[in-house]
Amino acid sequence: MARGKVQMKRIENTVHRQVTFCKRRAGLLKKAKELSVLCDADVGLIIFSSHGKLYELSTKGNMQGLIERYMKSARGSQIEEGEGDQPPESEQEIVMLKQEIQLLQKGLRYMFGGGVGTMTVDELHALERHLEIWIYHIRSAKMQIMFQEIQVLKNKEGILKAANEFLQEKVEEQNGFFDFPPMITGIPYPLTILNEIFQF
Structure with missing residues (x-):
């Protein structure tokens, strides 16, 4: 007998919701362990139930180490994205500010005895x-x-x-x-x- 397609919406019945949570949580944890073993991947999984209970899984090492690795990786990718995806207005502003700084430095050199021949x-x-x-x-x-x-x-x-x-x-x-x-x-x-x- 074929099962019907499950609608992706909140289960209203609290008993059914708790049973589904326990079953799917166990399946998710099992799949995460399998992924780690089969593919030699570091997997970290954090689950909070509707009552605020914490369930976590870290396949290699501890969760703190995985979180630190994630933060370093996310910070590095944000820096790379920030360098590559700057809007043209900010690039123009940066160029103008750099030119103004160079001009002011030349002016200061001139005021303190430097020549103006290079300007x-x-x-x-x-x-x-x-x-x-x-x-x-x-x-x-x-x-x-x-x-x-x-x-x-x-x-x-x-x-x-x-x-x-x-x-x-x-x-x-x-x-x-x-x-x-x-x-x-x-x-x-x-x-x-x-x-x-x-x-x-």
Whole structure:
């Protein structure tokens, strides 16, 4: 009596599903052992049941060694694929970046005393553009620093003005109290009197 074709879908009946799992797991492990013996192959097999139970088979050595071999092999194949299957855009970008690095190295050699005789006109134009960009950034940074310094000086000026007004008020109070003579040569009183009145 011929068996019907088994539909490849999840078995709904839990008992039937468990029986099928046990039978097919045993068959799979048997086939893996046969493959290893007949073909002298290293076979590693890992199975997790629906309940999370682990079943494993490693025909030669242990599973850890097989996994390490697999990781090394997979890493090597990824590197080879990455070298051979680069998209044309990334290849163009790599070429452009290499050219720019070479140009900048030549420019640095020139700035530190090397000759420009080896550079072409296009390279000199490109170097000039880079230098203009660098000068722009340098000037922007310089202007930012100068603006910050101006703000600091303005703050100091405000503090000094407030201190000056305070000192003048103190001097006027003292002038009325001690009845000192009026200002001499634009300075209200000698600096020694100011120091005594207002100590910094």
